[in-house]
Amino acid sequence: MKLDTKAMRYLTAEDWRVLTAVEMGSKNHELVPTPLIAQISGLRGGTGVHKCISNLAKVGLIAKVKNAKYDGYRLTYGGLDYLALNTHRKQKSVYSVGNQIGVGKESDIYVVADESGTQRVLKIHRLGRISFRTVKANRDYLRNRSSGSWMYMSRLAAMKEFAFMSVLRDNGFPVPKPIAQSRHTIVMSLIDAFPLRQISSIPEPALLYSELIDMILRLARHGLIHGDFNEFNILVEEEPSSTGAATSTSKNVSDEPSILPVDTQFADASSNISPSSVTLVPTLIDFPQMLSIDHANAEFYFDRDVSCIKRFFERRFHFSSDEPGPFFSDVKKTMGKDSKRLDIEVEATGFSKKMAKELEVYMREVGVDGDTETEDAPEGDRDDNEPPSADEAEIEDIVDEQLQQADVAGEATEPAIVDTMENL
Ligand code: ADP
Ligand code: MG
Numbered sequence: 001m002k003l004d005t006k007a008m009r010y011l012t013a014e015d016w017r018v019l020t021a022v023e024m025g026s027k028n029h030e031l032v033p034t035p036l037i038a039q040i041s042g043l044r045g046g047t048g049v050h051k052c053i054s055n056l057a058k059v060g061l062i063a064k065v066k067n068a069k070y071d072g073y074r075l076t077y078g079g080l081d082y083l084a085l086n087t088h089r090k091q092k093s094v095y096s097v098g099n100q101i102g103v104g105k106e107s108d109i110y111v112v113a114d115e116s117g118t119q120r121v122l123k124i125h126r127l128g129r130i131s132f133r134t135v136k137a138n139r140d141y142l143r144n145r146s147s148g149s150w151m152y153m154s155r156l157a158a159m160k161e162f163a164f165m166s167v168l169r170d171n172g173f174p175v176p177k178p179i180a181q182s183r184h185t186i187v188m189s190l191i192d193a194f195p196l197r198q199i200s201s202i203p204e205p206a207l208l209y210s211e212l213i214d215m216i217l218r219l220a221r222h223g224l225i226h227g228d229f230n231e232f233n234i235l236v237e238e239e240p241s242s243t244g245a246a247t248s249t250s251k252n253v254s255d256e257p258s259i260l261p262v263d264t265q266f267a268d269a270s271s272n273i274s275p276s277s278v279t280l281v282p283t284l285i286d287f288p289q290m291l292s293i294d295h296a297n298a299e300f301y302f303d304r305d306v307s308c309i310k311r312f313f314e315r316r317f318h319f320s321s322d323e324p325g326p327f328f329s330d331v332k333k334t335m336g337k338d339s340k341r342l343d344i345e346v347e348a349t350g351f352s353k354k355m356a357k358e359l360e361v362y363m364r365e366v367g368v369d370g371d372t373e374t375e376d377a378p379e380g381d382r383d384d385n386e387p388p389s390a391d392e393a394e395i396e397d398i399v400d401e402q403l404q405q406a407d408v409a410g411e412a413t414e415p416a417i418v419d420t421m422e423n424l
Pocket of ligand 1 (some may be wrong): 193
Protein backbone atom coordinates (compact mmCIF):
# COMPACT_ATOMS: atom_id res chain seq x y z
CA MET A 1 0.00 0.00 0.00
CA LYS A 2 1.60 3.18 -1.18
CA LEU A 3 2.02 6.08 1.15
CA ASP A 4 1.07 9.06 -0.96
CA THR A 5 1.71 12.20 1.03
CA LYS A 6 0.82 14.65 -1.72
CA ALA A 7 -2.63 15.54 -0.41
CA MET A 8 -1.19 16.37 3.00
CA ARG A 9 -0.23 19.87 2.07
CA TYR A 10 -3.69 20.70 0.79
CA LEU A 11 -5.66 19.66 3.82
CA THR A 12 -7.08 22.59 5.77
CA ALA A 13 -7.19 22.78 9.55
CA GLU A 14 -10.88 21.92 9.31
CA ASP A 15 -10.18 18.85 7.18
CA TRP A 16 -7.78 17.63 9.88
CA ARG A 17 -10.42 18.22 12.54
CA VAL A 18 -12.91 16.16 10.60
CA LEU A 19 -10.40 13.38 9.93
CA THR A 20 -9.62 13.27 13.66
CA ALA A 21 -13.35 13.18 14.39
CA VAL A 22 -13.79 10.12 12.15
CA GLU A 23 -10.92 8.45 13.98
CA MET A 24 -12.43 9.22 17.36
CA GLY A 25 -15.88 8.14 16.24
CA SER A 26 -14.57 4.81 14.97
CA LYS A 27 -13.47 3.84 18.48
CA ASN A 28 -17.05 2.78 19.17
CA HIS A 29 -18.76 2.95 15.79
CA GLU A 30 -18.03 0.66 12.91
CA LEU A 31 -19.44 3.33 10.63
CA VAL A 32 -19.33 6.85 11.93
CA PRO A 33 -22.58 8.64 11.06
CA THR A 34 -22.26 12.12 9.57
CA PRO A 35 -24.06 13.88 12.45
CA LEU A 36 -21.61 12.31 14.89
CA ILE A 37 -18.65 13.47 12.77
CA ALA A 38 -20.12 16.98 12.84
CA GLN A 39 -20.63 16.79 16.58
CA ILE A 40 -17.15 15.51 17.46
CA SER A 41 -15.41 17.93 15.11
CA GLY A 42 -17.33 20.85 16.57
CA LEU A 43 -18.00 22.08 13.04
CA ARG A 44 -21.73 22.19 13.25
CA GLY A 45 -23.88 24.26 10.98
CA GLY A 46 -23.41 25.26 7.40
CA THR A 47 -21.87 23.12 4.72
CA GLY A 48 -18.40 23.16 6.30
CA VAL A 49 -18.35 19.65 7.62
CA HIS A 50 -19.85 18.17 4.45
CA LYS A 51 -17.24 19.89 2.34
CA CYS A 52 -14.48 18.49 4.53
CA ILE A 53 -16.00 15.01 4.38
CA SER A 54 -16.14 15.15 0.62
CA ASN A 55 -12.54 16.43 0.43
CA LEU A 56 -11.31 13.61 2.63
CA ALA A 57 -13.31 10.97 0.76
CA LYS A 58 -11.99 12.24 -2.56
CA VAL A 59 -8.38 11.62 -1.55
CA GLY A 60 -9.29 8.28 0.02
CA LEU A 61 -8.64 9.11 3.67
CA ILE A 62 -12.17 8.12 4.64
CA ALA A 63 -14.60 5.89 2.80
CA LYS A 64 -18.35 6.00 2.61
CA VAL A 65 -20.04 2.80 3.62
CA LYS A 66 -23.69 2.05 3.14
CA ASN A 67 -25.26 -0.14 5.70
CA ALA A 68 -28.74 -1.44 6.38
CA LYS A 69 -29.39 0.96 9.21
CA TYR A 70 -27.55 4.10 8.24
CA ASP A 71 -24.79 5.39 5.99
CA GLY A 72 -21.56 6.46 7.47
CA TYR A 73 -17.83 6.81 7.00
CA ARG A 74 -14.90 4.77 8.09
CA LEU A 75 -11.28 5.69 8.33
CA THR A 76 -9.06 4.03 5.70
CA TYR A 77 -5.47 2.92 6.22
CA GLY A 78 -4.54 6.04 4.26
CA GLY A 79 -6.44 8.19 6.72
CA LEU A 80 -4.74 6.56 9.65
CA ASP A 81 -1.35 7.02 7.94
CA TYR A 82 -2.05 10.74 7.55
CA LEU A 83 -3.07 11.16 11.17
CA ALA A 84 0.08 9.40 12.33
CA LEU A 85 2.31 11.37 9.96
CA ASN A 86 0.73 14.61 11.08
CA THR A 87 1.59 13.77 14.68
CA HIS A 88 5.16 12.92 13.69
CA ARG A 89 5.35 16.18 11.78
CA LYS A 90 4.09 18.22 14.73
CA GLN A 91 6.50 16.48 17.08
CA LYS A 92 9.27 17.14 14.58
CA SER A 93 10.21 13.49 14.26
CA VAL A 94 9.45 13.44 10.53
CA TYR A 95 9.83 16.31 8.10
CA SER A 96 9.91 14.53 4.77
CA VAL A 97 9.12 11.10 3.40
CA GLY A 98 11.31 9.27 0.89
CA ASN A 99 11.45 5.85 -0.71
CA GLN A 100 9.89 2.69 0.47
CA ILE A 101 12.68 0.30 1.38
CA GLY A 102 10.71 -2.68 2.54
CA VAL A 103 7.36 -4.27 2.19
CA GLY A 104 6.58 -7.09 4.54
CA LYS A 105 3.50 -9.13 5.10
CA GLU A 106 2.48 -6.94 7.96
CA SER A 107 4.35 -3.69 7.50
CA ASP A 108 5.66 -1.05 5.11
CA ILE A 109 9.05 0.56 5.68
CA TYR A 110 10.00 4.04 4.45
CA VAL A 111 13.07 6.19 4.68
CA VAL A 112 12.08 9.56 6.13
CA ALA A 113 14.09 12.56 7.28
CA ASP A 114 13.89 15.12 10.04
CA GLU A 115 14.25 18.88 9.51
CA SER A 116 18.02 18.72 9.44
CA GLY A 117 17.93 16.04 6.73
CA THR A 118 18.97 13.20 9.01
CA GLN A 119 17.51 10.01 7.64
CA ARG A 120 15.31 7.80 9.74
CA VAL A 121 13.02 4.85 9.23
CA LEU A 122 9.23 4.92 9.42
CA LYS A 123 7.66 1.51 10.00
CA ILE A 124 3.93 1.33 9.35
CA HIS A 125 2.27 -1.71 10.86
CA ARG A 126 -0.50 -3.17 8.75
CA LEU A 127 -1.84 -6.07 10.68
CA GLY A 128 -4.80 -7.82 9.20
CA ARG A 129 -3.95 -6.48 5.75
CA ILE A 130 -3.16 -9.98 4.70
CA SER A 131 -2.83 -13.38 6.17
CA PHE A 132 -0.67 -15.77 4.26
CA ARG A 133 -1.78 -18.82 6.14
CA THR A 134 -5.50 -18.34 6.16
CA VAL A 135 -6.56 -15.56 3.91
CA LYS A 136 -10.16 -16.70 3.87
CA ALA A 137 -10.29 -17.30 7.57
CA ASN A 138 -8.82 -13.86 8.05
CA ARG A 139 -11.53 -12.26 5.96
CA ASP A 140 -14.29 -14.03 7.83
CA TYR A 141 -12.65 -13.22 11.09
CA LEU A 142 -12.36 -9.57 10.24
CA ARG A 143 -15.88 -9.46 8.91
CA ASN A 144 -17.16 -10.71 12.22
CA ARG A 145 -15.26 -8.19 14.25
CA SER A 146 -15.55 -4.48 14.47
CA SER A 147 -13.84 -2.71 11.61
CA GLY A 148 -11.67 -1.00 14.18
CA SER A 149 -9.83 -4.19 15.00
CA TRP A 150 -7.13 -3.91 12.32
CA MET A 151 -6.50 -0.37 13.46
CA TYR A 152 -6.33 -1.30 17.08
CA MET A 153 -4.17 -4.37 16.47
CA SER A 154 -1.76 -2.48 14.22
CA ARG A 155 -1.47 0.13 16.95
CA LEU A 156 -0.78 -2.57 19.52
CA ALA A 157 1.94 -4.01 17.26
CA ALA A 158 3.56 -0.56 16.97
CA MET A 159 3.29 0.03 20.72
CA LYS A 160 4.82 -3.34 21.43
CA GLU A 161 7.65 -2.84 18.98
CA PHE A 162 8.40 0.61 20.39
CA ALA A 163 8.30 -0.65 23.99
CA PHE A 164 10.68 -3.55 23.32
CA MET A 165 13.01 -1.45 21.19
CA SER A 166 13.25 1.15 23.97
CA VAL A 167 13.93 -1.36 26.72
CA LEU A 168 16.44 -3.30 24.62
CA ARG A 169 18.24 -0.16 23.58
CA ASP A 170 18.38 1.13 27.18
CA ASN A 171 19.98 -2.14 28.17
CA GLY A 172 22.72 -2.08 25.60
CA PHE A 173 21.29 -4.40 22.95
CA PRO A 174 22.19 -3.54 19.34
CA VAL A 175 18.82 -2.35 18.06
CA PRO A 176 17.80 0.83 16.20
CA LYS A 177 17.16 3.91 18.30
CA PRO A 178 13.43 4.29 18.86
CA ILE A 179 12.42 7.89 18.16
CA ALA A 180 8.63 8.16 18.18
CA GLN A 181 5.45 6.16 18.02
CA SER A 182 2.06 7.32 16.82
CA ARG A 183 -0.90 5.02 16.25
CA HIS A 184 0.25 2.14 14.01
CA THR A 185 3.65 3.66 13.17
CA ILE A 186 7.08 4.01 14.69
CA VAL A 187 10.04 6.16 13.76
CA MET A 188 13.52 4.79 14.45
CA SER A 189 17.09 5.41 13.44
CA LEU A 190 18.18 4.17 10.02
CA ILE A 191 20.71 1.37 10.06
CA ASP A 192 22.76 1.73 6.93
CA ALA A 193 23.38 -1.95 6.42
CA PHE A 194 22.38 -5.07 4.53
CA PRO A 195 20.09 -7.68 6.00
CA LEU A 196 22.14 -10.84 6.58
CA ARG A 197 19.93 -12.45 3.94
CA GLN A 198 21.60 -10.34 1.23
CA ILE A 199 25.16 -11.22 2.16
CA SER A 200 26.81 -14.02 0.26
CA SER A 201 30.09 -14.33 2.08
CA ILE A 202 31.86 -13.06 5.16
CA PRO A 203 35.46 -13.60 6.15
CA GLU A 204 34.92 -15.32 9.49
CA PRO A 205 31.45 -16.80 9.86
CA ALA A 206 32.34 -18.32 13.24
CA LEU A 207 32.73 -14.88 14.79
CA LEU A 208 29.40 -13.54 13.60
CA TYR A 209 27.71 -16.85 14.42
CA SER A 210 28.87 -16.81 18.00
CA GLU A 211 27.93 -13.19 18.36
CA LEU A 212 24.39 -13.93 17.19
CA ILE A 213 24.04 -16.97 19.43
CA ASP A 214 25.35 -14.87 22.32
CA MET A 215 22.66 -12.31 21.53
CA ILE A 216 19.94 -14.99 21.72
CA LEU A 217 21.39 -16.14 25.05
CA ARG A 218 21.70 -12.65 26.43
CA LEU A 219 18.10 -11.92 25.52
CA ALA A 220 17.03 -15.13 27.26
CA ARG A 221 19.01 -14.29 30.40
CA HIS A 222 16.99 -11.09 30.49
CA GLY A 223 13.77 -13.08 30.16
CA LEU A 224 13.19 -12.52 26.44
CA ILE A 225 12.92 -14.47 23.20
CA HIS A 226 12.90 -12.61 19.89
CA GLY A 227 10.64 -15.14 18.17
CA ASP A 228 11.67 -14.18 14.63
CA PHE A 229 15.45 -14.19 14.90
CA ASN A 230 16.56 -14.82 11.34
CA GLU A 231 18.53 -13.49 8.37
CA PHE A 232 15.81 -10.96 7.47
CA ASN A 233 15.81 -9.35 10.88
CA ILE A 234 19.55 -9.02 11.39
CA LEU A 235 21.20 -6.10 9.65
CA VAL A 236 24.96 -6.38 9.29
CA GLU A 237 27.00 -3.23 9.12
CA GLU A 238 30.58 -3.20 8.03
CA GLU A 239 32.49 -0.74 10.15
CA PRO A 240 36.07 0.22 9.50
CA SER A 241 38.10 -0.69 12.51
CA SER A 242 39.67 2.46 14.01
CA THR A 243 43.05 0.91 14.75
CA GLY A 244 43.29 -1.18 11.64
CA ALA A 245 44.23 -4.05 13.91
CA ALA A 246 42.29 -7.14 14.75
CA THR A 247 39.06 -6.38 16.53
CA SER A 248 37.00 -8.35 18.94
CA THR A 249 34.24 -8.95 16.45
CA SER A 250 35.78 -9.65 13.14
CA LYS A 251 38.59 -8.66 10.87
CA ASN A 252 39.48 -8.84 7.27
CA VAL A 253 43.12 -8.93 6.36
CA SER A 254 42.82 -8.63 2.62
CA ASP A 255 41.96 -5.57 0.59
CA GLU A 256 38.80 -7.25 -0.66
CA PRO A 257 35.46 -6.08 0.66
CA SER A 258 34.82 -8.20 3.70
CA ILE A 259 31.21 -8.93 2.95
CA LEU A 260 29.89 -9.70 -0.45
CA PRO A 261 26.28 -9.03 -1.19
CA VAL A 262 24.25 -11.73 -2.89
CA ASP A 263 22.83 -9.47 -5.48
CA THR A 264 25.37 -7.85 -7.76
CA GLN A 265 23.37 -4.64 -7.87
CA PHE A 266 24.62 -4.05 -4.34
CA ALA A 267 28.23 -4.78 -5.15
CA ASP A 268 29.26 -1.17 -5.58
CA ALA A 269 27.69 -0.05 -2.36
CA SER A 270 29.38 -2.81 -0.48
CA SER A 271 32.78 -2.52 -2.05
CA ASN A 272 32.88 1.16 -1.18
CA ILE A 273 33.85 0.19 2.30
CA SER A 274 36.84 -2.04 1.94
CA PRO A 275 39.43 -1.07 4.50
CA SER A 276 42.01 -3.64 5.37
CA SER A 277 40.31 -4.34 8.64
CA VAL A 278 36.64 -4.16 9.42
CA THR A 279 34.25 -5.07 12.16
CA LEU A 280 30.93 -6.69 11.34
CA VAL A 281 28.26 -5.19 13.52
CA PRO A 282 24.87 -6.92 13.70
CA THR A 283 21.72 -4.98 14.57
CA LEU A 284 18.53 -6.76 15.53
CA ILE A 285 15.16 -5.44 14.27
CA ASP A 286 11.47 -6.42 14.13
CA PHE A 287 9.99 -6.97 17.58
CA PRO A 288 6.19 -7.39 17.40
CA GLN A 289 6.40 -11.11 18.10
CA MET A 290 8.82 -11.01 21.04
CA LEU A 291 7.84 -13.12 24.00
CA SER A 292 8.71 -13.75 27.59
CA ILE A 293 10.73 -16.76 28.58
CA ASP A 294 7.80 -17.68 30.81
CA HIS A 295 5.49 -18.05 27.79
CA ALA A 296 3.90 -21.49 27.48
CA ASN A 297 5.67 -22.09 24.15
CA ALA A 298 8.93 -20.36 25.03
CA GLU A 299 11.04 -23.43 24.35
CA PHE A 300 9.62 -23.86 20.86
CA TYR A 301 10.39 -20.27 19.90
CA PHE A 302 13.82 -20.32 21.54
CA ASP A 303 14.76 -23.49 19.64
CA ARG A 304 13.38 -22.06 16.43
CA ASP A 305 15.45 -18.87 16.80
CA VAL A 306 18.59 -20.95 17.37
CA SER A 307 17.90 -23.32 14.50
CA CYS A 308 17.16 -20.49 12.07
CA ILE A 309 20.65 -19.13 12.63
CA LYS A 310 22.28 -22.55 12.51
CA ARG A 311 20.51 -23.46 9.29
CA PHE A 312 21.29 -20.16 7.62
CA PHE A 313 25.01 -20.33 8.49
CA GLU A 314 25.19 -23.89 7.20
CA ARG A 315 23.44 -23.14 3.94
CA ARG A 316 24.96 -19.78 3.17
CA PHE A 317 28.43 -19.85 4.71
CA HIS A 318 28.90 -23.64 5.00
CA PHE A 319 29.63 -23.13 8.64
CA SER A 320 28.40 -25.31 11.43
CA SER A 321 29.40 -25.00 15.02
CA ASP A 322 31.18 -27.82 16.84
CA GLU A 323 29.17 -27.09 19.93
CA PRO A 324 25.68 -28.49 20.30
CA GLY A 325 22.89 -26.25 21.48
CA PRO A 326 22.42 -23.85 23.10
CA PHE A 327 19.52 -25.52 24.85
CA PHE A 328 16.56 -23.92 26.51
CA SER A 329 17.05 -25.95 29.70
CA ASP A 330 20.56 -24.50 30.17
CA VAL A 331 19.29 -21.01 29.61
CA LYS A 332 16.50 -21.39 32.16
CA LYS A 333 19.12 -22.15 34.81
CA THR A 334 21.11 -19.00 34.30
CA MET A 335 18.16 -16.72 33.68
CA GLY A 336 17.77 -13.65 35.81
CA LYS A 337 21.18 -14.13 37.45
CA ASP A 338 23.01 -10.82 37.29
CA SER A 339 20.56 -9.63 34.66
CA LYS A 340 17.29 -7.85 35.19
CA ARG A 341 14.10 -9.18 33.73
CA LEU A 342 13.31 -7.05 30.73
CA ASP A 343 9.99 -8.78 30.04
CA ILE A 344 8.85 -7.21 33.30
CA GLU A 345 10.42 -3.88 32.46
CA VAL A 346 8.45 -3.76 29.19
CA GLU A 347 5.19 -3.97 31.11
CA ALA A 348 6.21 -0.87 33.01
CA THR A 349 6.30 1.10 29.75
CA GLY A 350 2.52 0.79 29.46
CA PHE A 351 2.45 -2.17 27.12
CA SER A 352 0.47 -4.39 29.47
CA LYS A 353 0.13 -8.15 29.70
CA LYS A 354 -3.46 -7.78 28.58
CA MET A 355 -2.40 -5.94 25.42
CA ALA A 356 0.30 -8.53 24.78
CA LYS A 357 -2.28 -11.30 25.04
CA GLU A 358 -4.78 -9.53 22.76
CA LEU A 359 -2.11 -9.01 20.13
CA GLU A 360 -0.84 -12.55 20.41
CA VAL A 361 -4.30 -14.05 19.98
CA TYR A 362 -5.01 -11.84 16.99
CA MET A 363 -1.66 -12.55 15.33
CA ARG A 364 -2.24 -16.24 15.77
CA GLU A 365 -5.78 -16.09 14.43
CA VAL A 366 -4.82 -14.17 11.31
CA GLY A 367 -1.72 -16.29 10.83
CA VAL A 368 1.04 -13.76 11.48
CA ASP A 369 4.28 -15.61 12.04
CA GLY A 370 7.00 -13.16 11.17
CA ASP A 371 9.57 -13.72 8.46
CA THR A 372 10.52 -17.17 9.66
CA GLU A 373 9.83 -19.84 7.08
CA THR A 374 6.68 -21.68 8.01
CA GLU A 375 7.18 -24.55 10.30
CA ASP A 376 4.54 -26.23 12.35
CA ALA A 377 3.38 -24.08 15.18
CA PRO A 378 3.72 -25.68 18.60
CA GLU A 379 0.94 -27.53 20.34
CA GLY A 380 -1.61 -25.14 21.62
CA ASP A 381 -0.67 -22.54 19.06
CA ARG A 382 -2.91 -24.09 16.46
CA ASP A 383 -6.61 -24.04 16.33
CA ASP A 384 -7.89 -27.42 15.28
CA ASN A 385 -11.05 -25.89 13.93
CA GLU A 386 -9.05 -23.64 11.69
CA PRO A 387 -10.56 -23.46 8.21
CA PRO A 388 -8.43 -24.71 5.33
CA SER A 389 -5.85 -22.35 3.91
CA ALA A 390 -6.63 -20.26 0.90
CA ASP A 391 -5.32 -21.31 -2.50
CA GLU A 392 -1.73 -20.51 -3.18
CA ALA A 393 -2.92 -18.70 -6.29
CA GLU A 394 -5.21 -16.49 -4.34
CA ILE A 395 -2.45 -15.58 -1.95
CA GLU A 396 -0.11 -14.83 -4.82
CA ASP A 397 -2.68 -12.58 -6.44
CA ILE A 398 -3.05 -10.58 -3.27
CA VAL A 399 0.68 -10.27 -2.81
CA ASP A 400 1.16 -9.22 -6.43
CA GLU A 401 -1.50 -6.62 -6.08
CA GLN A 402 0.13 -5.28 -2.97
CA LEU A 403 3.55 -5.19 -4.48
CA GLN A 404 2.18 -3.30 -7.43
CA GLN A 405 0.44 -0.88 -5.16
CA ALA A 406 3.54 -0.51 -3.08
CA ASP A 407 5.48 -0.01 -6.28
CA VAL A 408 8.37 -2.13 -5.13
CA ALA A 409 9.65 -5.33 -6.55
CA GLY A 410 11.54 -7.01 -3.76
CA GLU A 411 11.46 -7.77 -0.07
CA ALA A 412 13.96 -5.17 0.84
CA THR A 413 16.27 -3.03 -1.17
CA GLU A 414 19.28 -1.04 -0.27
CA PRO A 415 18.48 1.59 2.33
CA ALA A 416 19.65 5.16 2.46
CA ILE A 417 19.40 6.09 -1.19
CA VAL A 418 16.71 8.69 -1.21
CA ASP A 419 16.25 10.71 -4.31
CA THR A 420 12.70 11.89 -3.87
CA MET A 421 12.01 13.25 -0.44
CA GLU A 422 8.53 14.66 -0.29
CA ASN A 423 8.13 17.38 2.31
CA LEU A 424 5.05 17.02 4.44
P1 ADP B 1 8.57 -6.83 8.86
O1 ADP B 1 7.82 -6.94 10.14
O2 ADP B 1 7.70 -6.46 7.72
O3 ADP B 1 9.45 -8.01 8.60
P2 ADP B 1 11.00 -5.35 9.53
O4 ADP B 1 11.03 -4.48 10.75
O5 ADP B 1 11.69 -6.65 9.63
O6 ADP B 1 9.48 -5.53 9.07
O7 ADP B 1 11.59 -4.52 8.31
C1 ADP B 1 11.58 -5.01 6.98
C2 ADP B 1 12.85 -4.62 6.25
O8 ADP B 1 13.00 -3.21 6.27
C3 ADP B 1 14.11 -5.16 6.92
O9 ADP B 1 14.44 -6.43 6.47
C4 ADP B 1 15.14 -4.13 6.55
O10 ADP B 1 15.66 -4.39 5.26
C5 ADP B 1 14.35 -2.83 6.49
N1 ADP B 1 14.46 -2.10 7.77
C6 ADP B 1 13.61 -2.14 8.81
N2 ADP B 1 14.02 -1.33 9.82
C7 ADP B 1 15.16 -0.76 9.40
C8 ADP B 1 16.08 0.20 9.98
N3 ADP B 1 15.90 0.71 11.20
N4 ADP B 1 17.15 0.56 9.24
C9 ADP B 1 17.35 0.06 8.01
N5 ADP B 1 16.54 -0.83 7.41
C10 ADP B 1 15.45 -1.24 8.08
MG1 MG C 1 11.23 -8.60 9.46
